[in-house]
Amino acid sequence: MLRSDTFKPLPRVGAGTRSTRASEAGTRRSRSARGEAIEIEEKRFGYFPQRFLWRGKAHDIQAVERCWTKTGRNAQMCFRVRCREGVFDLTQHIASNVWTITAV
Numbered sequence: 001m002l003r004s005d006t007f008k009p010l011p012r013v014g015a016g017t018r019s020t021r022a023s024e025a026g027t028r029r030s031r032s033a034r035g036e037a038i039e040i041e042e043k044r045f046g047y048f049p050q051r052f053l054w055r056g057k058a059h060d061i062q063a064v065e066r067c068w069t070k071t072g073r074n075a076q077m078c079f080r081v082r083c084r085e086g087v088f089d090l091t092q093h094i095a096s097n098v099w100t101i102t103a104v
Contacts, residue, residue, distance in 0.1 A: 033103040038090070040099050049079055049090055054101055059083045080104065 033054075041058065042051040048064045065087070066080040075094040080087065087104040 033088070033101050035100045035102060038099050038101045040090075040092075049081060049099075052090065052099070052101075059085060 036054070039053040040049050040051075041053055042049075044050040044064075048067070049061055051058060051060050053059075061081045061083055063082045064079055065082055068078050070076040070078060077092040077094065079090045079092075081090055089102045089104055091100050091102070092098075093100070
C-alpha cells in the first residue's frame with residue numbers, strides 16, 4: 001500500500017529533453033519559420049514528404065524522424081523531418097490540403 005506523503009509523481013515524458021546544441025550559421029535564419037506555407041513537390045510511398053519548396057528553394061528530406069496525427073475539428077498530419085538545413089515539423093491541414101512548416 002502506498003503512503004501519500006512519500007509519493008512523488010514521475011516527470012512528464014519528454015520534459016527537459018529539448019536539444020540545446022548550437023545551430024549552424026545557415027540554419028539560424030530559418031529558425032524564424034512558424035507556420036509558413038510550403039509546397040510539397042514529391043512524396044515517398046505516396047504518403048511521406050520527400051521534397052518541399054520553401055522560400056523559393058527546394059529542400060530534400062534526408063529522413064522522416066516522426067509522424068503523428070492531430071484529430072478534432074481541424075485534423076492534421078504532422079511529420080518531423082531532417083534536412084541538410086535543419087529539423088522541421090511539416091504539417092498537412094487535411095481539410096484544405098495546405099502544408100505549413102515550423103522550425104524545431
